[in-house]
Amino acid sequence: MSENRIGVAKTYKLYIGGAFPRSESGRSYPVSDAKGAFLANAAQGSRKDARDAVAAARKAFPGWSGATAYNRGQVLYRVAEVLEGRREQFAAEVAAAEGVALKKAQQLVDAAVDRWVWYAGWTDKVATVLGAANPVAGPYFSFSVPEPTGVVAVLAPQQSSLLGLVSAVAPVVATGNTAVVVASADRPLPAVTLSEVLATSDVPGGVVNVLTGRTEEIAPWLASHADVNALDLTGAPEALRAELERSAAGTVKRVLRPRPSEDYLREPDLGRLRAFVESKTVWHPVGT
Amino acid sequence: MAAPSTSPSLPPSLADAVRDDASLRRFLHGLPGVDQVGVEQRAAGLGTRSIKKASKLWAIDAAIGMVDLTTLEGADTAGKVRSLCAKARRPDPDNPDVPRVAAVCVYPDMVATAKQELDGTGIQIASVATAFPSGRSTLKVKLEDTAFAVESGATEIDMVIDRGAFLSGRYGQVFDEIVQIKHACGDAHLKVILETGELATYDNVRRASWLALLAGGDFIKTSTGKVSPAATLPVTQVMLQAVRDWHTATGERRGVKPAGGIRSTKDAIKHLVAVHEVAGPEWLNPHLFRFGASTLLNDLLMQRRTQLAGHYSGPDYVTVD
Numbered sequence: 001m002s003e004n005r006i007g008v009a010k011t012y013k014l015y016i017g018g019a020f021p022r023s024e025s026g027r028s029y030p031v032s033d034a035k036g037a038f039l040a041n042a043a044q045g046s047r048k049d050a051r052d053a054v055a056a057a058r059k060a061f062p063g064w065s066g067a068t069a070y071n072r073g074q075v076l077y078r079v080a081e082v083l084e085g086r087r088e089q090f091a092a093e094v095a096a097a098e099g100v101a102l103k104k105a106q107q108l109v110d111a112a113v114d115r116w117v118w119y120a121g122w123t124d125k126v127a128t129v130l131g132a133a134n135p136v137a138g139p140y141f142s143f144s145v146p147e148p149t150g151v152v153a154v155l156a157p158q159q160s161s162l163l164g165l166v167s168a169v170a171p172v173v174a175t176g177n178t179a180v181v182v183a184s185a186d187r188p189l190p191a192v193t194l195s196e197v198l199a200t201s202d203v204p205g206g207v208v209n210v211l212t213g214r215t216e217e218i219a220p221w222l223a224s225h226a227d228v229n230a231l232d233l234t235g236a237p238e239a240l241r242a243e244l245e246r247s248a249a250g251t252v253k254r255v256l257r258p259r260p261s262e263d264y265l266r267e268p269d270l271g272r273l274r275a276f277v278e279s280k281t282v283w284h285p286v287g288t
Numbered sequence: 289m290a291a292p293s294t295s296p297s298l299p300p301s302l303a304d305a306v307r308d309d310a311s312l313r314r315f316l317h318g319l320p321g322v323d324q325v326g327v328e329q330r331a332a333g334l335g336t337r338s339i340k341k342a343s344k345l346w347a348i349d350a351a352i353g354m355v356d357l358t359t360l361e362g363a364d365t366a367g368k369v370r371s372l373c374a375k376a377r378r379p380d381p382d383n384p385d386v387p388r389v390a391a392v393c394v395y396p397d398m399v400a401t402a403k404q405e406l407d408g409t410g411i412q413i414a415s416v417a418t419a420f421p422s423g424r425s426t427l428k429v430k431l432e433d434t435a436f437a438v439e440s441g442a443t444e445i446d447m448v449i450d451r452g453a454f455l456s457g458r459y460g461q462v463f464d465e466i467v468q469i470k471h472a473c474g475d476a477h478l479k480v481i482l483e484t485g486e487l488a489t490y491d492n493v494r495r496a497s498w499l500a501l502l503a504g505g506d507f508i509k510t511s512t513g514k515v516s517p518a519a520t521l522p523v524t525q526v527m528l529q530a531v532r533d534w535h536t537a538t539g540e541r542r543g544v545k546p547a548g549g550i551r552s553t554k555d556a557i558k559h560l561v562a563v564h565e566v567a568g569p570e571w572l573n574p575h576l577f578r579f580g581a582s583t584l585l586n587d588l589l590m591q592r593r594t595q596l597a598g599h600y601s602g603p604d605y606v607t608v609d
Contacts, residue, residue, distance in 0.1 A: 051600055058602070226593075227602025247599070 011041040012188075014049055014212065015195035017056030018205015023213070024048040031189060034099025042188045045213035047221040050180065053209035054227055057151045057178040060206030065148045065176035069124035076120035076174060079201045083113045086197060090162060090190060097161045097187035111265055112166040118267070119170035126175060126273055134281070141284045146277035148176035149254055150229030153222035155215055155236045161187035163264045165194065168234050171272035173207055180209045180228070182219060184235060188212040216240055223247045230254035230276050234262075299537055306502050309460035316459055319498060322490035322526055331521040334565055335558045344557070348592045349387055351556040351584075352379060354574045356414055356545065358393040358582050359609070360421075360513065368609075369398045373405035375607055380589045382605075383596075389585065390574040391444060395420075396437040403441035414479070415442035418469060421483075421512035423448035427465060434472040444477040445469070446580075448512060449496065451486045459499060466503035479545055480505035484523045485515040493523055497530035507543035513580060518548025524559055528566040531576075541570065547580025553591040556584060582609060 011028055013020040027044035043049075064072070083090070087109055095105035127145055134142040152172045157164030161184050172179045183191030195210040211218060216237050222228055224247040231248045233241055233256060241257075248255050256275040298306070305315035339347055357376045359368060373392055380386040391412035392402050399415045406413055415437035419425035425433075434445055447469050453461045470478045480500035484493050500508045508527050511518040524546045531542045544567070550556055556579060563571045571577050586606045593601040 054600070054602075221600065224599035225602070226600060226605055250599075 009038075009040060012043060012192045012212070014043045014045055014053075015192075015199065015208075015210040016049065016053045016206075017059070017209065018199065020195075020199070021049075021052075024052070027213075029213070031186070033096040039096060039189060042192065042212040045182075045211035045218055047218065049211055049213075050182075050218050050221045050225070053180040053211055054151060054153075054222070054225055056206040056209055057180050058227055060204055061148075061150060061178045063204055064173070064178055064207045067176070069127065069176075072174065072176065073120050073123035075202045076123065076170065077117060079197060079203060080113050080116040080120060082197045082201045083109075083116060083194075086193065087113070089193060093189045093193060094162050097184075097189060098159070108160075108163045108265075112163045115163065115166050115264075115268070116170050119174045119273075122171075122270075122273060123174045126270075126277075129270065130274060130277060130279075136283075139286045141286055142281060143284070144279045144281045146175065147280050149276045149278055150177060151227060152177045152179050152230040152232060152254075152276050153219075153225075153228045154179050154181045154232040155219055155222075155234055156181055156183050156191065157262075157264075158184045158186065158215070158235045160264050162190035162194070164234070164262075165191055167264050167268060168232055168272070169194075169208060171268075172232070172276055173203075175273055175277050177230070177276050178207050178209075180222060181211065182215050182222070182235065183210055183212045185213065185215050219244055220247060223253070224250060226251045228253060230256070232256045232275070234258045297538075302502065302537060306463070312459050312463060312499075312502075313457070316495040316498060319491075319494055322494055324490055327490060327522045327525055331525050331562065334525075334561050335521060337558075337561045339557050339561070345592070345595050347557045347560050348553060348588050348595065350572060351553070351560060351579065352588050352592075353387040353390060354578050355389040355585050355588070356391045356393045356547070356578050356580045357389045357585060358513070358547070358580050360393070360395060360416060364395060364398060366398070366401045369394055369401045370405055371607075372609065373402055373411075375585070375609070376406065376411050377409055379585060380592070380606070383592070386589065386592065390578055393444075393446065393580065396433060396440065396442070399437055399440035399442045412443045412477075413441055414444035414446055415440070416446045416448075416481075416512075417442075418447040418465075420446070420448055420481075421514040423450050424452070427468065430465070431468060431472050434469050438472070438474055438476050442476055444479060445473050446479045446481055446509060448481045448483060449500070451483055454492075454496060454499075455487070459495075463499060463503045466500060466505060470504040477506040478504065479507035479509045479543075481509045481512055481547075482527075483512055483515055484510050484519075485517045490522065490526050493526045494530060497527050498534075501530060501534050501542055505542070507545050507578070509545040509547055509578075509580065511546075511548040511580075513548030516549070519546030519550055519559075519580075521558055521562060525562050525566050528563060528571070531571070532567045541576055543576040543578065544571070545578040545580055550579055550581055551583050551587060553584075553587050556588065 023043040025046035028041045029044045031039045090109040091105045130146040132144045136142045223244040376389045391414045393414040417434040417437045418430035482496040590601040
């Protein structure tokens with residue numbers, strides 16, 4: 001290969017409904033690494049892309065939430081396998097995006113793969129932890145079981161481009177929700193690669209949809225969208241949070257508020273799994 | 289060949305066309321061919337028009353007023369028809385200013401139920417008849433089917449043409465059938481379903497359109513909704529050209545009804561643009577243009593809510609049919 005070969009600069013696209021469309025707006029924006037050098041172009045998603053992503057997530061919801069928990073676990077574990085196969089690419093992207101040394105980046109990628117496996121393991125166990133056989137004073141069995149909330153809009157963490165993203169997305173889909181993810185605005189490339197991983201694993205199209213672009217532009221449309229059932233505010237700009245919560249209240253969305261300075265390297269608790277399930281309680285007469 | 293029951297004052301060229309079988313064939317085959325590339329390109333071009341804000345709201349309300357809210361399932365029950373009629377009267381209970389739909393379209397045995405629900409509302413009751421959707425039966429059965437629907441209270445009859453006869457070139461037979469059904473309709477309006485998905489070419493669509501117009505159909509309708517492809521934009525456009533040319537020749541305005549496959553507001557607005565540009569603004573009116581649809585209405589209502597509320601709506605906020 002000649003010395004002065006010109007590298008192929010990539011212009012990435014969105015991930016909606018299992019396909020990779022350009023933004024409806026036709027816009028894209030340059031993505032730089034932590035030192036300001038050009039990396040690639042990413043699609044700049046618009047409100048109509050968000051609308052399309054919600055429609056795709058809604059369409060995928062019956063199939064994904066109806067799949068057995070065991071099956072969801074298998075599918076998510078397969079994602080972790082494909083993630084592992086792209087370890088070097090992810091490490092390079094995380095190092096460039098977050099400005100950390102390659103060694104540290106590899107540690108973050110490994111943690112992200114482990115995180116995905118951790119949540120994949122929870123799919124068929126979460127019901128026994130969050131559900132219950134309720135003691136009732138009458139001749140009835142009473143069960144409570146967790147059911148997925150529906151379509152969840154995830155504003156992915158702005159700083160932790162892969163580990164934070166995985167920590168936010170995996171618990172949403174593990175319980176059977178479908179997700180519309182708005183990737184970190186300045187560090188979107190690991191999210192784009194994650195969408196390529198999802199597309200080549202067994203996750204049905206539409207279960208996870210990834211939008212890149214300006215969070216402050218897309219988030220208000222997702223917060224007010226009547227067909228979005230829950231909102232994860234983790235990556236919401238500080239100044240916008242109150243307003244987003246207010247408009248989410250207009251359609252009674254579940255809202256997950258970000259924890260101050262979350263350390264994603266620590267093993268998580270069940271908080272994120274618990275945030276996007278609804279309890280369904282069934283009463284059933286006892287005996288004959 | 290029976291004489292057409294309407295339009296006694298056809299201009300000489302058209303009166304000549306319906307004189308006998310041979311002249312009808314000569315007339316239909318003498319119609320100019322449809323430029324397939326041209327009509328598809330024009331349809332695609334009109335589809336790119338951007339309709340926004342106030343015009344979009346107007347278009348949505350106009351489209352709601354043109355919907356023939358349809359249920360044509362083997363599993364239809366009186367209860368389902370009643371709830372459909374309730375929706376026709378008040379499409380969006382949260383917004384009483386939403387216009388009523390133009391008509392409810394059901395099978396003949398459901399007409400009586402629909403009539404009970406819709407009496408005095410001004411909503412028309414359309415019924416399919418004539419061995420819908422295949423049209424494969426004897427004329428006697430088709431006439432009785434029609435008479436039954438009309439007696440039960442249908443104000444509009446959607447008949448299917450005999451595609452087998454049309455495609456084998458027995459135009460006279462198709463013509464006679466339409467004329468007799470029109471006679472059996474009495475005061476009820478007659479919509480003639482061409483089932484364009486089975487006609488194969490645009491030339492055939494144009495011929496079938498003229499045949500139906502000559503025989504006295506008040507509306508020409510694209511499809512039954514049971515065959516794919518159903519209503520496409522170019523096909524609707526060819527039919528709109530036919531009614532426009534009919535108006536030029538006779539001074540009389542006939543209607544067009546695309547049915548089947550129009551599910552989104554965007555599709556509906558594209559059709560309205562085509563109506564405006566191909567036939568003319570006079571056709572933007574439920575008396576001359578209808579949508580045969582069931583799921584379209586919900587999308588129109590969701591879009592209307594989106595326009596008014598400033599945020600996207602969802603299927604949880606409209607009725608499940």
